[in-house]
Amino acid sequence: MRKIIAxxxxxxxxxxxxPGGPEEDPSGGFEYGGWLPNFWDDELSAALDRNFAEPFDLLLGRRTYDIFAAHWPYIQVDPEASDFDAINADIANTFNRITKYVATHRPESLDWQNSQALGTDVVATLRELRQGDGPDLMTQGSSELLDILFENDLVDELRLFIFPLVLGKGKRVFGNGSAPRTLKLASSSLSPNGILITRYERAGDVQIGSFAMETPTLAELERRSNLG
Structure with a gap:
């Protein structure tokens, strides 16, 4: 069985x-594209190296796929070239080589090598992929695809890189349709620039408890009756 890692x-x-730049995704009038680069540090770089160290295939929404397909195939991978950058070249070589599974209505336009459409029934295809053999399946970006994964309880592991800023609006990791789920923190570290690097695993259903008095007061009963 393959894990789905968000x-x-x-x-x-x-x-x-x-996160990567103003032109990346300005949809919805988003004004803060490029909020990540000023926080970059060596610990984040090392964490990403660890993130990509084990075998994986990519799960991508169409918008993120187009962003990646217009960037990574064009990164210089020749170490003798003057514009060679080892970190970017390693990622480019990995992304070019592995399979990219894409949620798209335009499968005929997936021109990047080793790209496959998830088909018309994305959830059924994801369940089939998850039950099969092969490397784990990892998302990058792809907020709309993440909504599908969380709504259908298909995420086995969550890796969040949490940056110390608040933007107030924009596409979010969790939507209102996410299936209730308890997680356990498997690892965490803090980078010099304040990035919280976390890994969460599934931990079961949500358990409900209460701090209320065993016998509610008259004031509490009145409060409850006014809840509407």
Whole structure:
């Protein structure tokens, strides 16, 4: 069985839209594209290296796929070239080589090598992929695809890179349709620039408890009756 790993850069208030640059995704009038680069540090770089160290395939929404397909295939991977950058080249080589599974209505336009459409029934295809053999399946960006994954309780592991800023609006990691689920913190670290690097695993259903008095007061009973 393959795990589905949801990985995302996010602000403290859960915004994940356009971390890499102003032109990445300005949809909805989003004005803060490029909020991530000024926080970059060596610990974040090392964490991403660890993130990509084990075998994986990518799960992408169409918008993120188009962003990646217009960038990573064009990164210089020749170490003799003057514009060679080892970190970017390693990621480019990995992303070019692995399979990219894409949620899209335009499968005929997936031109990046090793790209496959998830088909018309995305949830059924994801369940089939998850039950099969192969490397784990990891998301990058793809907020609309994340909504589908969370709504259908398909996420086995969550890797959040939480940045110390609040944006107030933008596409968020969790939507209102997310299936209730308890998680356990499997690992965490803090980078010098205040990025909280976390990994969560599934921990079961939500358990309900109460701090209320065993016998509610008259004031409490009145409060409850006025809840509407």
């Amino acid at each position: 990985a995302a850069f996010t602000t403290l208030d859960g915004v994940m839209q356009a």
